[in-house]
Amino acid sequence: MVAGVAVLLLIAAVVVVVLRSRGENRTVAAAGGVPTPVSVKLGTSDDLYVVRAGPRGDSGIVYAIRDAGKGPASSTGVSCRRFYEAAQTAVCLRLVPGVVTRSDAIVLGRDLQEVRRVDLPGVPSRARVSASGRMVSWTVFTTGDSYLSVGFATRTGVLDTRTGKLVNSLEKFTLHRDGKSERAVDLNYWGVTFASDDNTFYATASTKGRVYLVKGDFAAGRMDVVREGPECPSLSPDGTRLAYKKRTGDQSSPWRLHVLDLRSGKETRLAETANVDDQAAWYDDGSVMYDRLRGDTTDVWRVAADGSGAPAMLARDAFSPAR
Structure with missing residues (x-):
């Protein structure tokens, strides 16, 4: 009887431990184990979604943190290299094992069930879903593994989940700069963000060693250069x-984080002074969130969008935030 009770206590201790850290309740794996997934439905509560980071047993698993990142965290059981969700639709970028490097973009529905899968030729980098849940985008590295790499190449695609229209590469679109079409062979695109009309989008373009913010028209298959400098925009x-x-x-x-006012053209440098190599996401109308490197792991931080205040940590050992 005593032995049986001891076994039960050991199992309970190994499955999960609840820690209070920085005034927040967080559920994390104990002894390198992975918590049993719980039922999570997209869009039914004010969750903050993150992917676990660092040398831990649940690294790469998507978690839902209740109360916009202030409550306990629950494992979804979904494994991703990059994740984003909006309006009961999510996209999960997953590296596919094999001799040839490739990935899958997996579109998920409300119950995190697979809706569609798209084969991708490279390593996951960026992912986005429009606010309505209709438009989905992804970026992968086809050569190199950093935006500072010499000779890196990316492939960015967009899927209209309502019509099923798939653009495998934004390189099929026509880019215009100063009223003329740009046809450089070294064009790369990455980091899409969608407007509320599910047609307009912004992205990054690079050519001849220069980087541009571009504005796209999905239906017309056209993009126009807005200004030089910005990378990985988030509307x-x-x-x-x-x-x-x-x-x-x-x-x-x-890199430093900035915010551009589209009406006035005013650019503001944010109070985060650390290097941020990420496509920031908006936590709310007044602040943005992003992942920041810490040793062999990353943490998710939040900072005001008007340049004021100081950064605050949202989630430890995490990346790819969405809410």
């Missing part, structure tokens, strides 16, 4: 501002 919920990373010229800390 605010009200559609008036773009958050993005911008190069500093300092190789030890290559």
Whole structure:
């Protein structure tokens, strides 16, 4: 009898431990184990979604953190290299094992069930879903593994989940700069963000060693250069501002977060002084969230979008935030 009770206590201890950290309740795996997934339905509560990071047993698993990141975390059991969700639709980028490097973009429905799968030729980098859940985008590295790599190449696709229209590569679209079409062979695109009309989008384009913010028209298959410099844009919920990373010229800390007011053209440097190599996401209308490197792991942070205040940690050992 005593032995049986001891076994039960050991199992309970190994499955999960609840820690109170920085005033927040967090459910994490104990002894390198992976918690039993719970039932999570997209869009039914104010969850913050993150992917676990670092050298831990549940690294790569998507978690839902209740109360917009202030409550306990629950494992979904879904494994992704990049994840994003909106309006009961999610996209999960997953590396596929094999001799040839490739990935899958898996579109998930409300119950996190697979709706569609698209084969991708490379390593997952960026993922986005429009606010309505209709439009889905992804970026993969086809050569290199960093936006600082020499000779890196990316492939960015967009899927209209309502019509089924799939654009495997934005390179099929026509890019215009200063009223003329740009036909450079070294064009790369990455980091899509969608407007509320599910047709307009913003992205990053690079050619001849220069990086541009571009504005796209999905139906017309056209993009226009907006300005030079911004990378990995993220459109605010009200559609008036773009958050993005911008190069500093300092190789030890290559990028800083900025926000552009689309109406006035004013650009604001945010209070996060650390290097941020991420496509920021909007936590709410007044702040953005992003992952930040810490040793062999990353944490999710939040900072005001008007340049004020100081960064605050949202989730430890996590990346790819969405809500």
